[in-house]
Amino acid sequence: MxxxxxxxxxxxxxxxxxxxxxxxxxxILATFYYSFYDKNTGLLSLDNYxxxxxxxxxxxxxxxxxxxxxxxxxxxVHNLVWVALHVPIVTFLGLIIAYLLKxxxxxxxxxxAVLFLGIVIPPAVGGLIIRFMFEADIGIVPILFSYVxxxxxxxxxxxxxxxxxxxxxxxxxxxxxxxxxxxxxAAMETIPRSHIEAAKVFGASTWQIFYKxxxxxxxxxxxxxxxxxLLWDLKIFDIVYASTGGGPGGSTTVLALVMYNYFARALxxxxxxxxxxxxxxxxxxFIVLIIRRxxx
Amino acid sequence: xxxxxxxxxxxxxxxxIILVIGAIFIATRPPxxxxxxxxATVKLKVIGPWAGAxxxxxxxVLEEYKRIKPNVEFEYSTVRAExxxxxxxxxxxxxxxxxxxxxxxxxxxxxxxxxxxxxxDLTTVINKDDYVAGVLDSVTWDGKIWAAPxxxxxxxxxxxxxxxxxxxxxxxxxxxxxxxxxxxKIKGISGVKNPIVTGxxxxxxxxxxxxxxxxxxxxxxxxxxxxSGKVKFNDARVKSVFEAYLVPLIKAGYFSEPIEWTKAVExxxxxxxxxxxxxxxxxxxxxxxxxxxxxxxxxxxxxxxGTDYIFVPKYSANLxxxxxxxxxxxxxxxxxHGSTKAGKIPTWVKASPGALWKPMQDVYRKxxxxxxxxxxxxxxxxxxxxxxxxWDQLKLLWVSPDKLGSVLDTLTREHxxxxx
Numbered sequence: 089m090x091x092x093x094x095x096x097x098x099x100x101x102x103x104x105x106x107x108x109x110x111x112x113x114x115x116i117l118a119t120f121y122y123s124f125y126d127k128n129t130g131l132l133s134l135d136n137y138x139x140x141x142x143x144x145x146x147x148x149x150x151x152x153x154x155x156x157x158x159x160x161x162x163x164x165v166h167n168l169v170w171v172a173l174h175v176p177i178v179t180f181l182g183l184i185i186a187y188l189l190k191x192x193x194x195x196x197x198x199x200x201a202v203l204f205l206g207i208v209i210p211p212a213v214g215g216l217i218i219r220f221m222f223e224a225d226i227g228i229v230p231i232l233f234s235y236v237x238x239x240x241x242x243x244x245x246x247x248x249x250x251x252x253x254x255x256x257x258x259x260x261x262x263x264x265x266x267x268x269x270x271x272x273x274a275a276m277e278t279i280p281r282s283h284i285e286a287a288k289v290f291g292a293s294t295w296q297i298f299y300k301x302x303x304x305x306x307x308x309x310x311x312x313x314x315x316x317x318l319l320w321d322l323k324i325f326d327i328v329y330a331s332t333g334g335g336p337g338g339s340t341t342v343l344a345l346v347m348y349n350y351f352a353r354a355l356x357x358x359x360x361x362x363x364x365x366x367x368x369x370x371x372x373x374f375i376v377l378i379i380r381r382x383x384x
Numbered sequence: 385x386x387x388x389x390x391x392x393x394x395x396x397x398x399x400x401i402i403l404v405i406g407a408i409f410i411a412t413r414p415p416x417x418x419x420x421x422x423x424a425t426v427k428l429k430v431i432g433p434w435a436g437a438x439x440x441x442x443x444x445v446l447e448e449y450k451r452i453k454p455n456v457e458f459e460y461s462t463v464r465a466e467x468x469x470x471x472x473x474x475x476x477x478x479x480x481x482x483x484x485x486x487x488x489x490x491x492x493x494x495x496x497x498x499x500x501x502x503x504x505d506l507t508t509v510i511n512k513d514d515y516v517a518g519v520l521d522s523v524t525w526d527g528k529i530w531a532a533p534x535x536x537x538x539x540x541x542x543x544x545x546x547x548x549x550x551x552x553x554x555x556x557x558x559x560x561x562x563x564x565x566x567x568x569k570i571k572g573i574s575g576v577k578n579p580i581v582t583g584x585x586x587x588x589x590x591x592x593x594x595x596x597x598x599x600x601x602x603x604x605x606x607x608x609x610x611x612s613g614k615v616k617f618n619d620a621r622v623k624s625v626f627e628a629y630l631v632p633l634i635k636a637g638y639f640s641e642p643i644e645w646t647k648a649v650e651x652x653x654x655x656x657x658x659x660x661x662x663x664x665x666x667x668x669x670x671x672x673x674x675x676x677x678x679x680x681x682x683x684x685x686x687x688x689x690g691t692d693y694i695f696v697p698k699y700s701a702n703l704x705x706x707x708x709x710x711x712x713x714x715x716x717x718x719x720x721h722g723s724t725k726a727g728k729i730p731t732w733v734k735a736s737p738g739a740l741w742k743p744m745q746d747v748y749r750k751x752x753x754x755x756x757x758x759x760x761x762x763x764x765x766x767x768x769x770x771x772x773x774x775w776d777q778l779k780l781l782w783v784s785p786d787k788l789g790s791v792l793d794t795l796t797r798e799h800x801x802x803x804x
Contacts, residue, residue, distance in 0.1 A: 145798050147773055224641065244641055247783050333586055333772065337780035337787070352470030353769040355496055 123361040136362040140350070146338030148346045150366070158250045159339035163346045164370065166253060170321040170342070171374075173257050174264070178317050179310065181261070182268025187298050189269070190276045191284065200273060204266035211263070215330025218259030222246050229255075246332050249339035256340055260327055264320060268313045275309035276302065315378050322371050343367045426705045427457045429483040433692065435462040437668065441726035448720045449712060456705060465490045466586070476502035481697035484706040485713070487534060489692050491522030492767025497695075498530040504696040506532055509707055510714055516689075516731045516758060522765050523693050531693035532714035535721045535728035538758065539592045539688040540751055541680035542580065542659040543652075543666055549677065554658075556679040560629075563682055567638045570658040577640060580633075581657035582782060584642030587775020591763045593661040594630065594778055595688050600681035601625045604757050607686070611765050613801020618792045626788055634785045642782055663690070664747055665727035673725075673743035678750070686757035690764055691731055766800060773798055 124132040141150050151162040159166065185203070189196035209217070222245035224230045234242035245255035279302060287297050303310075325344035328334060334341035334349070343363060350360035434442050439462060446458045463471075465488045475482055476497060488494065497503050507528045512520050515533055523531040549555065552573055557563040570579035583589030599607045602625050609615035615622065633639060640648075640657060649669050652660040660666070667673045680687060694713055700706050718730035722740045729740060729748055737748055751758075763771045777791045796802055 144794075145769065145773055146794060147769070147776055223644075247641060247779070249780070249784070333776065335587070335776035335779055336783060337776060348470075349769055349772070352466070353772055355469070355473055355768070 119361045119364050122358050123365045125358050125361075127356075127358055136359050137366075140346075140359050140362045140366070147334045147341050148349055149338060149341070150343070150346065150363075159253050160249065160337055160341070163341045163343045164366075166340065167322055167324070167342050167370070169253065170257055170260070170324060171318060173254075174260055174321050175314060175317045177261050178264050178268050179313050182265055182272050182313060183303070183306070183310070184298075185265070186269045186272035186276060187302060190273060191297075192294075200266075200269060203269050206263040206266040207270075209263060211326035212330045214259070214263045215327040218256060218262075218327060219246055219331040221259060221262075222251075222255040229258075246340075247336060249337050252332055252336060252340045256327055256331060259331070260320075260324070263327070264317065267316065271309050271313050272306060275306050279305050311378060311381075315375065318374050318378070319371070322367070322374070343370065425455050425457055426702050427459055428485060428702055428706055428709060430458055430460045430485045430487070431463045431468065431483040432460065432487040433462070433464055433468075433489065438665070438726060441668070441721065441724035444724050445713070445717050445720045449709060449717065452712075453709075456709065465493070469493050473497070473500075476500065476697060476699070479699055481699040483697070484700040484702050485694060485696060485710060487692050487694050489690055489761075489764055490767055491531070491691075491693055491765060494523050494531045494693055494695050495525045497697075498525050498528075502698055503530055504698055504700075504703070504707070506530060506695070506710070509711060514715070514732055514734060516733060518758070518760065519689075519691055519731045522760060523695075531695040532710055533731040534692040534694055534713065535718050535726065536689050536691045536731045536758075537663045537665055537728050538747065538751060539596065539661070539663045539690070539761075540747060540756070541596065541678045541684070541687070542661050543676060543678045544659050545653070545655075546675050546677045548655060548658060556677070557682055559682050567633070571638070573658070575655060576658055577656050579638045579657070580659045580661065581640045581648045581652045582642045583645030583648045583660070583662060584779070585645045587772070587779050588763065589645045589648075589662065590642060590778040590782060591775055592663070592688065592761075595762050596661060596681060596684070597630045598622070598625055598762075599686045599688070599759060600684035601629055604686035604759050607688075607759050607762065611760060611762050613799055616802050617795040617799065618789075623788075623792060626792070631781075631785045631788055634782060639782065642779060663727070664729070664744065667727040667741075667743045667747065668725040669727075676743065678747070680754065680756065684754075684756065686759045687751065688761050689758035690761040768800060770795075770798055770800055 121132075123136055124134070126133050126135055140148075143149055146160055149160065149162045150164050152160060152165065155161055161169070189199055193199065206214070221227045222229050224242060224244045227244070229245065230242045233239075241251070243251075245251040283301055283305075284297060287301050292300070323344055324342050325348065328340055328342050328345050329348065332340045334345045344367065347360050347363040347367065350356045350363060430446070432439070432442055439460065443460065446460065450456060450458070461483065463482075468486070468488055469490065472482070472486070473496075477500070494503065498505075505528045510529065510532045512529060516536070519533045519536070520529055523529060523533075544554075552569070554566060554569060557566050567579040570576055582593070595607060598610065602621055606615060606621060606625075610617065610622065643651065645662075646669075648657075648660065649662075649666065651657060653670055667676060670676060694710050696703065696706050696710060715732050715734070718732045719735045719739050722728055722730045722735060722744065725741055727741075727744060729737075729744060737745060740748060763774045766774070774795060777794055780787060781791045
């Protein structure tokens, strides 16, 4: 009887663990294994990693060997540039917009709904829209710059190495901003109105209320937004694929696109697996760091 | 017998007589023809690269085959070559196939699948002498033919509107100087943004115009040698094509910035641009194909011709029916397709040019009159990740012509035949 009671939990655990083992653990282990697999000799070696890291194909370069002041800098560096620009912009802009909508704008539900549309758009379609947003003569961004007389930015941004990466990151801000605004707006609902009103009674300014009352209480929401945006940036693919394909001259390529190029263009699954492992290794430290900070 | 009722006896005799007469009638009746069993309907799954109007033109080919073979039905799906290359290899590795017949313009991809043993050898199914010379080269590997050619498109030169040329007193150039003079005249026309519109997409329209310059100035053999890797991209002959001809035109603003290629058709047709380098399928994309004219670069001895190839995965559940359809598609099916507005010509040499759609007859005649050799498409033939690199580097060249040196070095370094 006692044995049967001990085994009972296993009966419930076996089905989910089987599914996890088949659909999660096995693919991870297989990817890791194949990343070392030499298709010519059938042996395990570091050659796939060596060739991937030393590739001279501009669309597949992971880290450029020399750096100029404009891209291409290599896929990994481009991913980090996404993180460096996209995460703070989306977080701070989302926070400020959510705050203004919550406490200073009437009828903000409609504005929030409009902002949320970006999240509903499939990223691949978003990539095409970004391409047209930054296209000379028809795109809103070049038209605006043309209107104010900045000729150097009234061209098609995605065609030039100097502006292509920035265009994609800014376009991605537009697509992803709705997520951060929604998370922050939901979190602000949990802040008691009395806290804000008490601060007002004591003469706190709008900025002081935001900085000292609202923002500290949104820490868990900020962590969610930062982690999710970070993941979005590190695995970014669809937008780049649909808008520039990593060009011009490899100036917008990212790790997930390099993985795709090896997989679907070179039909080399083993090198593709090596890039997948590199991408995972890049993501893990960020996640561990954020989780530790959150626990601390 | 005395005990048997008389009426019952008579009834028994009558029944017996009826049975005997019936038996005699059946036995002496001439045999009735056995109804021929209706062949079971077979549904063939076909994957092709065409969507929209192009798919409608191909559908006419399928309809014609259904008329001939009523027991065959089709389920057509559009899968672009790029998408096919990323999904099909895994499906075939799993010994399954999404379609019985697959059509793609990428010969290199078919050969890759053949090397893995996934597709049917067609060496004895089609007769290679029935096709335009060289068209099977890119799908031949290990001495065997792995795909049948379908119709062909040509990339014959710069397209223009006859009405536009007439309105502005322009004519087709016969020399390089006349070509430059034509571009200058067009540049001076009010309302024209650039003389030549550059198509963009994933990048192939720019590679098309570049290949045309290589063929026209360097000669057809240079195109073939670049494909095979016998000549490198940073070779002096290639450099001179770019340095002396193409790059000066880009720098002088004769070409527009790359514009999404279908949008470029609209802008060019309404007069924002005067010339557009494009394939023959453009004839089916404009309002009035009779207003279309084209000219190759002066001195051109060849033009690029691209073909869609048909192949059959080994794992098709209807292998025999699929092969029978393939044979028809690669012969009579081409004639049907050539007669539509698809803007294609058959690669099957037995097809009559008279059966072509009228605007394509004019194009075909002009190509014949100019004695232009039909050459393979460079990026479609080399394939792999070099193809996307080629497109990307040329897009870079278009906006940064000063980077010519690094572009040519990159193309040399990464070409599969000259790599390393």
